[in-house]
Amino acid sequence: MQNKSQQAAGTVVILGTGGTIAGSGDDVGYTAGQMSVQALVGAVPALAGRQLEAEQVAQVDSKDMSHAIWQRLAQRLAHHLAREEVAGVVVTHGTDTLEETAWFLQRVLAPAKPVVLTAAMRPATSLQADGPQNLLDAVTLAAWPGAQGVVAVLQGRVHGPAEVRKRQPFALDAFESGEDGPLAVVQEGQVRALRSWPSGEALGLERIAADAGTWPRVDIVVSHAGADGVVVEALVAAGARGLVVEGTGNGTVHASLLAALARARAAGLPVLRASRCSGGAIVGSPEGALPTAGVLTPAKARVELLLQLLLPPSS
Numbered sequence: 105m106q107n108k109s110q111q112a113a114g115t116v117v118i119l120g121t122g123g124t125i126a127g128s129g130d131d132v133g134y135t136a137g138q139m140s141v142q143a144l145v146g147a148v149p150a151l152a153g154r155q156l157e158a159e160q161v162a163q164v165d166s167k168d169m170s171h172a173i174w175q176r177l178a179q180r181l182a183h184h185l186a187r188e189e190v191a192g193v194v195v196t197h198g199t200d201t202l203e204e205t206a207w208f209l210q211r212v213l214a215p216a217k218p219v220v221l222t223a224a225m226r227p228a229t230s231l232q233a234d235g236p237q238n239l240l241d242a243v244t245l246a247a248w249p250g251a252q253g254v255v256a257v258l259q260g261r262v263h264g265p266a267e268v269r270k271r272q273p274f275a276l277d278a279f280e281s282g283e284d285g286p287l288a289v290v291q292e293g294q295v296r297a298l299r300s301w302p303s304g305e306a307l308g309l310e311r312i313a314a315d316a317g318t319w320p321r322v323d324i325v326v327s328h329a330g331a332d333g334v335v336v337e338a339l340v341a342a343g344a345r346g347l348v349v350e351g352t353g354n355g356t357v358h359a360s361l362l363a364a365l366a367r368a369r370a371a372g373l374p375v376l377r378a379s380r381c382s383g384g385a386i387v388g389s390p391e392g393a394l395p396t397a398g399v400l401t402p403a404k405a406r407v408e409l410l411l412q413l414l415l416p417p418s419s
């Protein structure tokens with residue numbers, strides 16, 4: 105039960121994109137993205153009587169997330185967030201690329217109202233289904249007056265878009281915010297804030313208005329023992345417009361790979377440096393080092409570079 109202060113006036117819109125939360129089958133051999141978002145809402149008795157609207161934006165396993173779906177999702181979010189009667193929006197999503205979508209939406213929309221991504225590690229048909237509780241918590245959060253920006257809620261923990269990452273391939277408790285920790289917790293319908301919510305300036309929908317098929321190609325290359333420049337050269341030849349290097353440790357890069365990246369930069373390609381480590385941020389930027397993506401995972405750094413390359417129409 106929510107107390108009075110947590111009962112925000114307003115509609116919560118739930119946008120479905122697929123994922124295991126909408127999956128059907130056993131705990132390993134299931135198919136993601138099978139059940140409609142309306143069916144997911146209908147399966148949570150505690151949501152009956154809430155002011156909700158549900159809309160299916162996509163129905164995919166999030167490993168297959170595309171730029172075109174991101175574009176459509178951002179457009180539908182902007183539409184609903186602009187409606188006065190809407191308190192916030194929930195997005196049901198797969199866990200596998202949730203963190204990339206979260207960063208993309210935060211950078212494009214930086215919404216003043218909450219956009220709450222949620223997901224599940226077990227399909228809707230599982231005896232251990234975690235989707236219903238996650239969806240209930242997401243609706244609670246989307247209606248909570250203290251929330252803003254794009255966040256993710258799973259297992260009662262609310263994660264910020266820069267920090268959220270999937271750390272475990274199968275456990276129910278698969279998400280974390282690293283050293284920074286969660287923004288808030290949701291327990292028994294009560295939200296307890298722990299630190300400040302995401303803010304910042306929105307890049308705006310115009311930034312992503314071009315046909316998604318024409319968006320610049322940005323790829324990730326990995327530094328590892330025995331690495332060389334072959335992949336970088338192949339990607340440049342294939343038309344890459346930007347590269348993220350997933351470096352070792354504090355963002356260090358094998359000398360042979362680094363030489364190829366330096367040639368790519370000299371040819372005008374921007375390069376961002378992230379870390380293979382599963383937590384923490386790259387510290388410092390020694391003279392001459394490639395620009396760092398800070399706390400962003402390589403996959404989020406790719407989103408960041410993509411958005412930088414998608415210049416506004418006027419520039």
Ligand code: SIN
Pocket residue numbers: 122123124125136164165166167197198199200201223224225226
């Ligand atoms: C997906 O990301 O769509 C499948 C995996 C999951 O949601 O847990």
